[in-house]
Amino acid sequence: MEAFTTHTGRAVPLRRSNVDTDQIIPAHWLKKVTRDGFEDGLFEAWRKDPEFVLNRPERQGATVLVAGPDFGTGSSREHAVWALQNYGFKAVISSRFADIFRGNSLKNGLLTVVLEQKVVDALWELTEQDPTAEVTVDLEAREVRAEGITASFELDENSRWRLLNGLDDISITLQNEDDIATYEAGRPAYKPRTLKV
Amino acid sequence: MGRTLAEKVWDDHVVRRAEGEPDLLYIDLHLLHEVTSPQAFDGLRKSGRKVRRLDLTIATEDHNTPTLDIDKPIADPVSRAQLETLRKNCAEFGVRLHPLGDVEQGVVHVVGPQLGLTQPGTTVVCGDSHTSTHGAFGALAFGIGTSQVEHVLATQTLPMARPKTMAITVNGELPEGVTAKDLILAIIAKIGTGGGQGYILEYRGEAIEKLSMEARMTICNMSIEAGARAGMIAPDETTFDYLKGRPHAPEGADWDAAVEYWKTLRTDDDAEFDAEVVINAEELSPFVTWGTNPGQGAPLSASVPDPASYEDASERFAAEKALEYMGLEAGQPLRSIKVDTVFVGSCTNGRIEDLRAAADLLRGRKVADGVRMLVVPGSARVGLQAVSEGLDVVFKEAGAEWRHAGCSMCLGMNPDQLAPGERSASTSNRNFEGRQGKGGRTHLVSPQVAAATAVLGHLASPADLSDVETRTPAGV
Numbered sequence: 001m002e003a004f005t006t007h008t009g010r011a012v013p014l015r016r017s018n019v020d021t022d023q024i025i026p027a028h029w030l031k032k033v034t035r036d037g038f039e040d041g042l043f044e045a046w047r048k049d050p051e052f053v054l055n056r057p058e059r060q061g062a063t064v065l066v067a068g069p070d071f072g073t074g075s076s077r078e079h080a081v082w083a084l085q086n087y088g089f090k091a092v093i094s095s096r097f098a099d100i101f102r103g104n105s106l107k108n109g110l111l112t113v114v115l116e117q118k119v120v121d122a123l124w125e126l127t128e129q130d131p132t133a134e135v136t137v138d139l140e141a142r143e144v145r146a147e148g149i150t151a152s153f154e155l156d157e158n159s160r161w162r163l164l165n166g167l168d169d170i171s172i173t174l175q176n177e178d179d180i181a182t183y184e185a186g187r188p189a190y191k192p193r194t195l196k197v
Numbered sequence: 198m199g200r201t202l203a204e205k206v207w208d209d210h211v212v213r214r215a216e217g218e219p220d221l222l223y224i225d226l227h228l229l230h231e232v233t234s235p236q237a238f239d240g241l242r243k244s245g246r247k248v249r250r251l252d253l254t255i256a257t258e259d260h261n262t263p264t265l266d267i268d269k270p271i272a273d274p275v276s277r278a279q280l281e282t283l284r285k286n287c288a289e290f291g292v293r294l295h296p297l298g299d300v301e302q303g304v305v306h307v308v309g310p311q312l313g314l315t316q317p318g319t320t321v322v323c324g325d326s327h328t329s330t331h332g333a334f335g336a337l338a339f340g341i342g343t344s345q346v347e348h349v350l351a352t353q354t355l356p357m358a359r360p361k362t363m364a365i366t367v368n369g370e371l372p373e374g375v376t377a378k379d380l381i382l383a384i385i386a387k388i389g390t391g392g393g394q395g396y397i398l399e400y401r402g403e404a405i406e407k408l409s410m411e412a413r414m415t416i417c418n419m420s421i422e423a424g425a426r427a428g429m430i431a432p433d434e435t436t437f438d439y440l441k442g443r444p445h446a447p448e449g450a451d452w453d454a455a456v457e458y459w460k461t462l463r464t465d466d467d468a469e470f471d472a473e474v475v476i477n478a479e480e481l482s483p484f485v486t487w488g489t490n491p492g493q494g495a496p497l498s499a500s501v502p503d504p505a506s507y508e509d510a511s512e513r514f515a516a517e518k519a520l521e522y523m524g525l526e527a528g529q530p531l532r533s534i535k536v537d538t539v540f541v542g543s544c545t546n547g548r549i550e551d552l553r554a555a556a557d558l559l560r561g562r563k564v565a566d567g568v569r570m571l572v573v574p575g576s577a578r579v580g581l582q583a584v585s586e587g588l589d590v591v592f593k594e595a596g597a598e599w600r601h602a603g604c605s606m607c608l609g610m611n612p613d614q615l616a617p618g619e620r621s622a623s624t625s626n627r628n629f630e631g632r633q634g635k636g637g638r639t640h641l642v643s644p645q646v647a648a649a650t651a652v653l654g655h656l657a658s659p660a661d662l663s664d665v666e667t668r669t670p671a672g673v
């Protein structure tokens with residue numbers, strides 16, 4: 001995973017709540033067996049509308065998505081995170097994320113930042129009035145900054161440490177392989193098995 | 198202080214607990230399918246890792262599989278390639294696979310329980326958000342992303358922060374004609390699509406205890422639509438009776454030891470939940486969705502709401518957008534909504550009890566002119582059971598299409614899709630924009646409402662059928 005320390009970029013204000021994963025990346029894109037090449041599927045249905053915010057010329061090259069509450073609801077598809085990253089987004093800001101989407105994002109180095117809705121409103125107003133306005137997402141300081149806006153955000157220390165260092169979860173877990181083996185040795189015999197051993 | 202069901206199962210699976218770290222949880226059962234696993238197997242290959250516990254891992258094919266002509270090569274080359282990738286990966290790593298055509302193939306969340314692999318007090322994961330289904334057995338079951346699929350394949354564990362717990366207490370009995378699907382849709386409408394976010398739900402109370410295992414699975418299945426990763430129901434005699442004798446259920450002394458443990462899996466009387474919601478079952482009636490998220494639902498007897506009635510600006514805007522997408526007018530009675538397609542199936546309502554309920558209403562009746570009805574069993578086994586009971590004949594005689602098992606029109610990754618502008622009554626779990634096909638419009642319903650809707654051509658409940666004589670005498 002790529003490390004995330006701090007990022008500054010222009011924003012895309014997405015004034016929609018309940019942006020579900022079927023909107024982020026429709027199911028027919030899920031047939032791909034790679035982690036890349038999903039950028040054209042991002043918000044595919046909404047992008048058919050030339051007025052959709054992502055299609056506006058002033059939003060090209062923007063890297064911070066500022067969305068309404070309950071972003072990423074629905075399916076567990078990690079493809080939603082890959083699509084956002086493939087398109088060029090580095091961070092997503094919302095007042096509430098769906099759990100599975102949030103977990104997936106943090107495992108891929110896409111920083112999902114939870115801010116109060118009133119801060120999200122302020123970011124929408126700022127970036128709608130001035131599309132060139134830059135937003136900084138600073139993981140070291142746990143802070144989002146833009147003109148006239150400074151807001152701190154929470155992220156548990158363990159997730160932050162993994163992101164700052166770009167650490168691979170599996171390697172970390174395997175450092176505790178003895179604990180896993182000990183646990184396995186104590187599992188009851190009645191637990192289900194898919195294969196006869 | 199006592200512990201909740203979720204806390205008990207959680208505690209029994211902690212491999213490692215350390216200050217400032219998420220708990221490392223052991224995973225008892227890992228279910229795989231073709232869509233969310235290829236990149237995980239690639240990751241294993243790149244880092245030279247193996248599957249740690251092949252005996253706790255099982256795969257099937259469901260999302261992409263066609264429901265017609267399953268003995269012929271799959272027409273869509275991309276779907277075919279994805280299924281072939283799963284087959285290659287399972288062969289290379291040694292994972293048990295039930296491919297299309299196999300008697301145990303089907304929607305992954307129907308297959309696990311019917312094999313008896315889903316058991317009380319186990320941890321179950323799958324790269325699919327509807328893994329919450331398995332919580333019906335008192336298992337802690339949740340959907341995971343592909344990075345976590347790789348993590349479980351490599352380590353049989355997952356680092357997880359412990360969620361909070363929420364009790365959903367359903368008092369009283371469900372009235373005649375009101376199903377588990379109506380109940381869960383009503384719960385989601387009440388707490389909202391984000392209401393369960395950060396919680397494990399425990400459904401409890403008289404109405405829940407009286408439900409069959411199939412109905413409990415319908416409830417737990419849709420926990421994720423309320424934002425909760427997992428939903429659970431304490432195991433009881435209904436659970437044990439369902440499991441006894443299934444291919445992977447414990448036997449002999451193991452069965453006795455298992456049941457002894459399973460009986461401890463109840464929330465203690467002095468345990469405290471972080472939140473509680475109370476529902477009175479007796480106030481419920483058939484429930485359907487009108488909007489584009491599962492929280493946008495109402496009793497079938499109601500009308501399409503007026504977006505102006507929402508105080509919250511973002512809810513108001515969401516309702517406006519939903520009505521525009523759905524092609525509905527505020528104030529329009531829900532019963533007046535005509536459909537083109539009826540879909541019975543999915544991990545929510547594709548089990549034998551669901552098919553029986555739909556068939557009972559269709560027996561001797563006809564699907565309305567201009568309506569297409571698809572009946573897709575949740576698994577090949579469910580399909581065989583239905584055939585042995587003659588349900589396939591009932592469906593076909595009524596004018597419905599009887600298909601092979603898979604996810605099918607729930608998400609339209611195979612050819613079973615809505616055309617733009619088409620409207621469905623669907624027993625599945627998500628009414629998102631375009632979920633069942635680009636531009637398609639979905640109303641979530643129970644199997645009973647689906648069958649009544651198919652006969653009358655507009656959203657309807659079984660009670661509406663008795664108002665008009667729709668059965669031919671011979672069929673009664």
